[in-house]
Amino acid sequence: MVRWNGAPRPTSFVNSSQLTANIRSSDVAFSATASVTVSNPSGGMSNAVNFPITNPISSVSFRVSSLATTGHSSGITVGDFNSDGKQDIAVLDGFDKLMSVLLSVGDGTFLPHVDYPELGSSSGTTSLTSGDVNGDGKLDLITVGSVLLGNGDGTFQSPLAYSGTPDAQAVQAADVNGDGKLDVVTANFSSTISVLLGNGNGTFQPAMVFGSDLYSVDLTIGDFNGDGKLDVATAGSEGTGYVYVLLGNGDGTFQDPQRLHVGSVSAFGIASADFNHDGILDLVVTDDSDFPSTTELAFFQGKGDGTFKKEQLTDVSDFTCGYDMNVADLNGDGNLDVVVGLNFSPSAFLLGNGDGTFQSPGKVSGGTLTAVGSFNGDGRLDVAVAGKSAVTLSLQPVAAATLVNVTSSENPSHLGDTVTFTATVTSTNNGATPTGFVAFRTASMKLGSAALVNGKASISTSSLPLGHHSITAIYSGDSTYPQNKSQALIQTVD
Secondary structure (H helix, E strand, C coil), X not given: CEEECCEEECEEEECCCCEEECCCHHHHCCCEEEEEEEECCCCCECCCEEEEECCCCCCCCCEEEEEEEEEECCEEEEECCCCCCCCEEEEEECCCCEEEXXXXXXXXXXXXXXXXXXXXXXXXXXXXXXXXXXXXXXXXXXXCCEEECECCCCCECCCEECCCCCCEEEEEEECCCCCCCCEEEEEECCCCEEEEXXXXXXXXXXXXXXXXXXXXXXXXXXXXXXXXCCEEEEEEXXXXXXXXXXXXXXCCCECCCEEEECCCCEEEEEEEECCCCCCCCEEEEEEECCXXXXXXXXXXXXXXXXXXXXXXXXXXXXXXXXXEEEEECCCCCCCCEEEEEECCCCEEEECECCCCCECCCEEECCCCEEEEECCCCCCCCEEXXXXXXXXXXXXXXXXXXXEEEEEECCCCECCCCCEEXXXXXXXXXXXXXXXCEEEEECCCCEEEEEECECCEEEEEECCCCCEEEEEEEEECCCCCCCCEECCCEEEEEC
């Protein structure tokens, strides 16, 4: 016999080496961990095997709006620039050397953009990030060639120039020498990376150059070999099709690059994160072929020693190139997803399966440059895509909510009495009547589950022992409403 969380389940097939049991839909209606045991006719019991159960989550959907900015966008970043707890947006126009700052109202709308000059580089600024480079607790804006110190109220000071990155294509800020001050690392099209150690006041030491023949257009920073020192990985541009990994020495210097072959002509975008839950950083890279012009997402599994193994290619889009990437858990399932900025096409998102593979891409409206944040205050992640003179916002609709209440037919009850527990699940916005299942449990065991009928579900039990019991009703959720649970009801048995 098979027991699911202690309850017997009928078997439909048995032979000398295997058996098949029928599991009820209500058994897997909730996110939880199930314990499965098998017993034989003589009473012998197997060890328990635990299985995680997760609710299926549908693909992400968005509603779209547009924000006006200045000129031709070449960079975008998200942060709380005025310290009000809301995520704001900054967009860089590298051609006209202007910075547009849009402060969030908190409901998915923004104040009109305010523009600031930026110095950029001689070849035109093509990247933007944010961080606190002077240690005053206020976010600053960092471009290729200049820094705009933040005042903490959403305004910024005149730009401070830094040199040594004349043909940089991407910029990131991180403390690469471990002194507690943010440093700047750039990926240079002239085949190197530049490292500028921060002085802690918004200025930087002269650039140090590492690598050769990299021809990089994007970079990511992380500890790829687990030694506590930050490393750099870059994506090689058109004609190379390689990723280069430079291991850090912990003092701001880097070792000679190691080369990874992506598989096609160009590697434009790159990001690092733990996509398969093994505690080791992996890489994702946009892999663009020359003809036909097709973008794929290449997954490189990290081995934990600074090396990687190419595992997976996922189609993203045809007749376009992927220039930009962001990593975030868009659908809240605990698995990291990827947003890819594309030219000549809507941008794309790929939901992660948690094992280094990804689902088929969905579309995100807007241009080539992407950023992720929660812009309407619901805690769900949204996507901002910068294009010509505008930012397109793709906001996830606010999830419908429910209230779950549990009652008892007799409280207190006597030992051996049959008690009926009833859960009522209602919409908080007068929406559709919730459907699905409700599981009833004490702090230590599951009592049973029942399907909702007209928003109510009930079970009866006479097995509660003497004492006080905390009874909780857990709603499974459905296609409209997410999973939810009740406040505990204290049932007394005397």
